[in-house]
Amino acid sequence: MVDYSSFHITPEEEEATREFLKRVMDAVDNDETGISIVDEERMAQFVLCDTILRKLLKGSAVRIDTIPHDDYSSVGTILVLAKQLVIRDPELFARAMSMASNYEICPRTDGYIEFAVTFYGMTKKFKEDGDEV
Amino acid sequence: MKFDSFQSAVKAIKEISGRLPDSLVLDEQRVSSLRQYCSVFDKMLCDFCGENIEFAVDPDSLELIVTVIVENFTIDSPRRLVYSELLSRAVAVSFQRYDDDHLSIIYEFPSLWVLAG
Numbered sequence: 451m452v453d454y455s456s457f458h459i460t461p462e463e464e465e466a467t468r469e470f471l472k473r474v475m476d477a478v479d480n481d482e483t484g485i486s487i488v489d490e491e492r493m494a495q496f497v498l499c500d501t502i503l504r505k506l507l508k509g510s511a512v513r514i515d516t517i518p519h520d521d522y523s524s525v526g527t528i529l530v531l532a533k534q535l536v537i538r539d540p541e542l543f544a545r546a547m548s549m550a551s552n553y554e555i556c557p558r559t560d561g562y563i564e565f566a567v568t569f570y571g572m573t574k575k576f577k578e579d580g581d582e583v
Numbered sequence: 584m585k586f587d588s589f590q591s592a593v594k595a596i597k598e599i600s601g602r603l604p605d606s607l608v609l610d611e612q613r614v615s616s617l618r619q620y621c622s623v624f625d626k627m628l629c630d631f632c633g634e635n636i637e638f639a640v641d642p643d644s645l646e647l648i649v650t651v652i653v654e655n656f657t658i659d660s661p662r663r664l665v666y667s668e669l670l671s672r673a674v675a676v677s678f679q680r681y682d683d684d685h686l687s688i689i690y691e692f693p694s695l696w697v698l699a700g
Binding site (some may be wrong): 452479533534535536537540543544545547548551552553554555556557558559561562563565 | 601603655656657658659660663666667668670671673674675676677678679680682683684686
């Protein structure tokens with residue numbers, strides 16, 4: 451499982467992250483289609499990355515959208531909209547991004563920049579006989 | 584002061600050293616460490632359709648400022664390690680829109696000067 455202590459977040463932030471993870475997992479369980487199941491460890495990485503980004507980008511991001519899981523999709527996305535992203539702890543940023551599959555920053559024509567962080571493998575398939583992988 | 588290559592920046596940085604108080608000395612190890620990332624910056628220009636790279640020294644903090652103008656910034660698994668190392672060397676990094684088609688990425692590196700002794 452994720453080692454929260456290595457990411458320099460406060461106990462309160464860790465508690466909030468764990469609670470957010472639990473809410474996400476509960477929501478996914480209640481909405482389960484039966485085709486795939488959420489990879490809890492991958493989801494924990496996604497939620498922790500979201501926590502760290504919100505901490506690092508506080509004050510510079512205009513909007514942060516967190517999309518952990520869609521039906522029939524194994525991709526989780528964190529979308530950030532900002533005029534300028536200023537990161538005062540680049541090492542922590544790099545470590546947070548190391549959990550993601552990829553990330554991209556690109557300019558928009560409306561004067562903003564868009565920062566997208568993508569997590570693949572958010573779900574895992576059941577075996578054909580119906581047993582969990 | 585602004586320069587278009589790390590080599591010319593280093594040359595000017597050494598000249599600056601002569602005008603600073605004797606209590607500050609140029610840290611050759613930091614200069615050498617940053618020099619190896621020049622190839623990373625050059626690669627950034629290639630990978631992300633970059634147009635320009637500029638080196639500057641902040642007159643107050645003496646930090647080295649590197650500004651790169653690129654069309655986009657996409658980091659996937661093969662690139663992650665080298666850019667993570669680059670990020671870990673910086674004290675700050677910022678991303679902002681340069682124009683409709685380009686991003687400006689500004690890296691701030693620690694001062695190349697340290698207290699003597």
